[in-house]
Amino acid sequence: MSVISASFFRKKSVLVSAAVVIILAGGVATLAMMKSTSHKEPIMTKWVPHNNLQVDVTRPDVLIESRSLSQLPSDILTLPFLKNTLTEDFVFYYQNNADRLGIAGSLQRIIFEHQLTLKDSLINELLDQPAQIALWRDGKGKLNHFIMVIHRGGLAKMLEPLAHVVVDDSQLSKASPETIRIGDRELPLYKLRYNGQKTLLFASEGDNIVLLSSDDFLFNAQQQAADTTALVNDLLHERRPWDESFAMAQDTDSPPQQRIMLRSSYLAMGYQRFIPAFAGLRLDKNPQGWRSYLELNDRDGSEEASLDFTPVWQAMPSGAGLCVALPLSRRMPAFMLRQSGATPEMAQQIGEQFSGTAGLCWYPQSRLYTPLLVAQLTQTPDASWDDAAATLFSRFIGQPALPIDTVNHDDVHLWQREIRSRYAPYPASQSRHQDAPDQGRFFRASLAHYQQTVMFSLDDALVENATRTLKKNFPPMSDILPAGQKTALYLSPAKLADIFKQETYSSLPQEMEPIFYNAAQTLLYPRLTALAKEPAYAVALEKNCEFGSAPHWITLQWLPL
Known part of the structure; x- marks a missing residue:
């Protein structure tokens, strides 16, 4: 379409x-x-915000788990009602949206100007790996806030050249704070500016990289947000901090090709307090096709x-x-x-x-x-x-x-x-x-x-x-x-x-x-x-x-x- x-x-x-x-x-x-x-x-459980975005980082509105994020749009086309209703233009739109093109363009400029050994296809390579992306609504109800973790073998070596250009690049720099404590270590935290005033923060360790859509995740007023730091620590150590909030802590099955979990508070558009019995919706994609599940409270x-x-x-x-x-x-x-x-x-x-x-x-x-x-x-x-x-x-x-x-x-x-x-x-x-x-x-x-x-x-x-x-x-x-x-x-x-x-x-x-x-x-x-x-x-x-x-x-x- x-x-x-x-x-x-x-x-x-x-x-x-x-x-x-x-x-x-x-x-x-x-x-x-x-x-x-x-x-x-x-x-009535009152929640006190612990960051400037006023979102609970332990309870995302939507959680996507994917063996390959780049395949997600085309896999969605195989859902009932959508495979004959939407067209390949849907895939083209999400594979070529402004944010993705902006980030890719910024990285290509950095690679070219600093003569790095990284490939122009860095974004495509990262999105073709196993990943989790958690999304939260902004004040207008749009899923504009996200935290993403990507797993890729050899990631640390692949990203090493970027550490040498942060001193004198106009778009890639150290974030504020410049480091984030992971266990007993301080890891460098980077910020990429793209599409004008938009920013993307990221930190990596070993074969894992965590990306945040805003530095407001990291602060509560002027103080660092301890819950976000703890979350990033878990993600970099391949723990699964969001499983419990989606009643998946006891799940021992092998992960599907694609999994989309939506919290009922997001689906109900403000009426969820009237239907607390329904806690969430889950869609799993396996070779046999999609299956759907409902979370009962x-x-x-x-x-x-x-x-x-x-x-x-x-x-x-x-x-x-x-x-x-x-x-x-x-x-x-x-x-x-x-x-x-x-x-x-x-x-x-x-x-x-x-x-x-x-x-x-x-x-x-x-x-x-x-x-x-x-x-x-x-x-x-x-x-x-x-x-x-x-x-x-x-x-x-x-x-x-x-x-x-x-x-x-x-x-x-x-x-x-x-x-x-x-x-x-x-x-x-x-x-x-x-x-x-x-x-x-x-x-x-x-x-x-x-x-x-x-x-x-x-x-x-x-x-x-x-x-x-x-x-x-x-x-x-x-x-x-x-x-x-x-x-x-x-x-x-x-x-x-x-x-x-x-x-x-x-x-x-x-x-x-x-x-x-x-x-x-x-x-x-x-x-x-x-x-x-x-x-x-x-x-x-x-x-x-x-x-x-x-x-x-x-x-x-x-x-x-």
């Missing part, structure tokens, strides 16, 4: 950012209703969540492009409600009937920012529960507040409020409150429950379909999922392609953005067309999986439908 400039997505990101704010406002009331009869507080860390997703799939209307079933914490939502000003009695009354499972689905007839949220109760709620839910809905949904429209009919209890937004589906002419001071397009945010199921969405049509599903008047997602499986994820590439097309073209009106619109038509549309040809899949957990005394990995099964 040809690469589209980042500015291509700027308009789209504005839409999504505004939409996420709306979803957050709407989702608080429903997400906040998931606490069991237990009065235990959620596990320990029993206490899962905060009384449930892995019984059957009621969620029975309530979800069919026709979704993407669905995920989640084991939600039964402690955190009530805690957040209390922090938001709800009385302890109201928070407990709302939360004590929720079972600890929920689901989200996105539909092509709706929008990316208006998914359907479904959660289960342990029993049919009484009138006092309804009163408390109505109070919370009125308090948290909609600003400025418009009247709440309430419907109680045929065992369905429904609360709705109009929320003004330029991105909403309904024109002002369809408002039920024509005398409201602020007129404009609006969402009709809806919260409902039918018997033991609670539903919420900014799209009232999805909530209506869910109530019809529960009344057996609309087919549920459970009809198309494999029976007897613990399905956690469903995806239909054809419907996902429709969702992506709708979001792309709605954010790029042809008359206002003709260049980007044409770029989407030329570059993006063919890739989405290829995606739409892929079969639908259900991703299931192991049938007998459960929370244990310690975090552990379980195999994910990809079942074509």
